Amino acid sequence: MKRRAALAGIAALFTGACSKIADSKTGSALMDAAENWHMKAHRALANRQALAREYAPEDRSPTFRANGSRTVDTDYYREQLTNRFADWTLEVRGLVRTPLSLSMEELRALPQRTQITRHDCVEGWSAIGEWTGPQLSLLLDQAGLMEEANFIVFRCADNLNGDDYYESVDMVDAYHPQTIVAHKLNGEDIPEGNGAPLRMRIERQLGYKHPKYLTAIEAVASLDDIGAGKGGYWEDRADYQWYAGI
Ligand SMILES: Nc1nc2c(c(=O)[nH]1)N[C@H]1C(S)=C(S)[C@@H](COP(=O)(O)O)O[C@H]1N2
Numbered sequence: 372m373k374r375r376a377a378l379a380g381i382a383a384l385f386t387g388a389c390s391k392i393a394d395s396k397t398g399s400a401l402m403d404a405a406e407n408w409h410m411k412a413h414r415a416l417a418n419r420q421a422l423a424r425e426y427a428p429e430d431r432s433p434t435f436r437a438n439g440s441r442t443v444d445t446d447y448y449r450e451q452l453t454n455r456f457a458d459w460t461l462e463v464r465g466l467v468r469t470p471l472s473l474s475m476e477e478l479r480a481l482p483q484r485t486q487i488t489r490h491d492c493v494e495g496w497s498a499i500g501e502w503t504g505p506q507l508s509l510l511l512d513q514a515g516l517m518e519e520a521n522f523i524v525f526r527c528a529d530n531l532n533g534d535d536y537y538e539s540v541d542m543v544d545a546y547h548p549q550t551i552v553a554h555k556l557n558g559e560d561i562p563e564g565n566g567a568p569l570r571m572r573i574e575r576q577l578g579y580k581h582p583k584y585l586t587a588i589e590a591v592a593s594l595d596d597i598g599a600g601k602g603g604y605w606e607d608r609a610d611y612q613w614y615a616g617i
């Protein structure tokens with residue numbers, strides 16, 4: 372009883388204090404600042420959900436340059452390449468209720484998104500291409516993401532100068548409508564040099580955030596224990612920004 376009365380008293384005190392703050396000049400300035408902060412945060416989030424520009428078919432680059440790894444140097448990869456990746460599997464694992472192991476056939480059977488976008492590499496070149504594949508959100512919903520998951524990590528088959536390539540994004544990019552697991556470039560199976568058979572397209576991010584030769588999608592709470600802990604191959608090696616939004 373006593374405790375309750377005390378709590379009610381505190382609540383009354385706060386209500387009183389708040390209206391007093393709002394009445395005073397500095398108080399209303401404080402309230403305005405809070406409202407402004409909220410508006411800015413909201414705008415920043417809305418901005419991150421905006422779509423990247425999409426282009427017309429005639430804007431596509433005649434050739435889409437291959438950069439970084441141009442193949443995967445293993446017998447298994449070469450064998451799969453000649454076999455149209457008949458046994459390639461994409462795993463969805465980590466903090467999910469139902470881990471998935473998807474074949475190329477299963478990925479092709481899902482609802483697909485096609486988008487013509489411009490790829491921008493930090494090395495100073497860009498290319499426009501048409502990409503097709505299921506949205507990542509579809510796979511994450513199918514696997515059932517757990518509450519504790521804060522990031523999505525992408526695992527790749529290639530080893531570049533001694534380290535396995537990997538990347539990661541937060542849930543805003545993971546659930547962005549233009550974030551797709553692509554298996555087609557310009558209407559054909561993705562070429563070897565561009566990441567066959569699967570590569571991510573994360574259209575609001577710079578080129579190095581689009582992992583090629585994708586083998587697994589992993590939901591994690593923290594990036595600290597992965598690689599050198601900075602969230603990606605180039606972030607670990609060369610101080611590239613983890614958030615490379617464009
Ligand atoms: N697995 C893997 N993904 C990768 C890379 C890589 O070397 N290995 N290079 C990155 C960089 S820096 C760029 S610009 C693009 C290049 O994609 P492209 O070869 O289709 O042009 O892939 C990105 N994803």
Ligand SMILES: [Mo]
Pocket residue numbers: 438491492493494578579
């Ligand atoms: Mo790049």
